[in-house]
Amino acid sequence: MKDVFIIGSKGIPANYGGFETFVDNLVSRQESKDIRYHVACMTFEKNTRNYTYAGAKCQEIRVPNIGGAKAILYDLRALDWAVSEIKSRQLRNGIIYILACRIGPFLHPYVKKFHKYGFKVWVNPDGHEWKRAKWSAPVRKYWKISEKLMVKNADFLVCDSRSIEEYIQADYKQYQPLTTFVAYGADVTRSELKDSDAEVVEWFTKHKIVQDNYFLIVGRFVPENNYEAMIREFMASDVPNDLVIITNVEKNKFYEELRQKTHFEKDPRIKFVGTVYDAELLKYIRENALAYLHGHSVGGTNPSLLEALGSTDLNLLLDVGFNKEVGKNGALYWSKETGDLKKLLESVVELENDARASLAKKAKERIKKQYSWDKIVFEYENLFTK
Numbered sequence: 001m002k003d004v005f006i007i008g009s010k011g012i013p014a015n016y017g018g019f020e021t022f023v024d025n026l027v028s029r030q031e032s033k034d035i036r037y038h039v040a041c042m043t044f045e046k047n048t049r050n051y052t053y054a055g056a057k058c059q060e061i062r063v064p065n066i067g068g069a070k071a072i073l074y075d076l077r078a079l080d081w082a083v084s085e086i087k088s089r090q091l092r093n094g095i096i097y098i099l100a101c102r103i104g105p106f107l108h109p110y111v112k113k114f115h116k117y118g119f120k121v122w123v124n125p126d127g128h129e130w131k132r133a134k135w136s137a138p139v140r141k142y143w144k145i146s147e148k149l150m151v152k153n154a155d156f157l158v159c160d161s162r163s164i165e166e167y168i169q170a171d172y173k174q175y176q177p178l179t180t181f182v183a184y185g186a187d188v189t190r191s192e193l194k195d196s197d198a199e200v201v202e203w204f205t206k207h208k209i210v211q212d213n214y215f216l217i218v219g220r221f222v223p224e225n226n227y228e229a230m231i232r233e234f235m236a237s238d239v240p241n242d243l244v245i246i247t248n249v250e251k252n253k254f255y256e257e258l259r260q261k262t263h264f265e266k267d268p269r270i271k272f273v274g275t276v277y278d279a280e281l282l283k284y285i286r287e288n289a290l291a292y293l294h295g296h297s298v299g300g301t302n303p304s305l306l307e308a309l310g311s312t313d314l315n316l317l318l319d320v321g322f323n324k325e326v327g328k329n330g331a332l333y334w335s336k337e338t339g340d341l342k343k344l345l346e347s348v349v350e351l352e353n354d355a356r357a358s359l360a361k362k363a364k365e366r367i368k369k370q371y372s373w374d375k376i377v378f379e380y381e382n383l384f385t386k
Contacts, residue, residue, distance in 0.1 A: 003095070005082040091119075095119065104148065104152075159180070160300045161325060162181050186303070209271070215290055217246065221252055224296070231262050231264050235264065331359065
């Protein structure tokens with residue numbers, strides 16, 4: 001039996017987030033009888049629980065809600081729990097799988113402890129967290145140093161993007177890192193909802209949105225997702241359709257800055273509609289969009305991009321390596337050059353049905369062949385049991 005401890009996700013069952021969804025699928029779709037999963041789950045409650053979910057042993061790890069630093073503290077406390085479990089249960093020769101590169105400066109002594117019991121330390125480096133504009137310069141510097149030390153001290157790195165794997169190999173070649181590529185997964189089943197269902201009628205009526213007649217953006221509301229470029233280009237276009245933006249803008253400084261720069265509130269086509277936590281409703285909204293706009297420029301394989309390719313017929317992606325690697329010939333691409341996205345938006349409205357159907361088919365095939373959860377879980381189980 002191979003014991004695999006997963007550190008760094010907020011926990012399962014997944015309510016949100018890429019890593020949480022990944023861990024949920026990894027354990028709930030488990031096929032191998034030779035793997036036993038142990039999953040750390042974050043809580044702010046004093047009384048912590050341990051419980052079983054889809055066969056995985058889950059342990060709540062309490063952390064105080066102290067802002068950004070809580071994630072670092074959470075990972076460290078989760079590693080302490082893993083060490084304690086390994087000692088008390090006399091486990092041997094397993095894997096500690098750490099998601100993201102938050103704890104580089106603290107990792108080395110833990111690696112030594114795990115090696116004592118024959119456990120290897122694996123890391124998923126995620127994306128370029130140190131490039132994110134939401135972080136201050138000192139925090140970005142910390143992320144970069146932390147990433148370097150995670151790469152240096154890990155036994156093995158699993159990258160969910162070939163671009164990230166190439167970057168790790170190039171930037172840290174002095175450490176000769178052992179890496180592999182296993183993608184993030186996506187679901188290609190259609191939404192169970194129908195246009196007459198109450199939640200569908202209520203959502204579209206509330207926001208005055210016409211089905212099959214809107215452009216859609218879904219993603220975290222951060223500058224590196226290029227909201228400003230997409231909104232400016234949309235405002236400059238003469239398309240009659242709405243631009244529906246599903247994101248959380250509450251108490252967000254970036255929202256105010258964007259409003260002052262673009263004056264998007266003067267364009268009635270632009271609709272910030274908040275978040276949608278109902279997965280089936282969100283899938284339905286994706287399926288019934290005229291086209292999806294994706295402006296992410298930082299990170300590896302983006303979950304919202306995979307979901308869009310699996311659900312939305314037409315996908316308009318920012319032309320960067322991460323996005324082209326995923327979308328290939330199943331999407332259309334735009335650059336940040338002024339007027340480029342505007343032209344694409346206007347041409348998409350006029351696109352023939354055959355061309356649209358061809359792109360939709362290629363996008364779905366791309367997800368089925370390369371990014372299905374069953375494929376991803378199979379590849380991980382092969383790695384874990386090697």
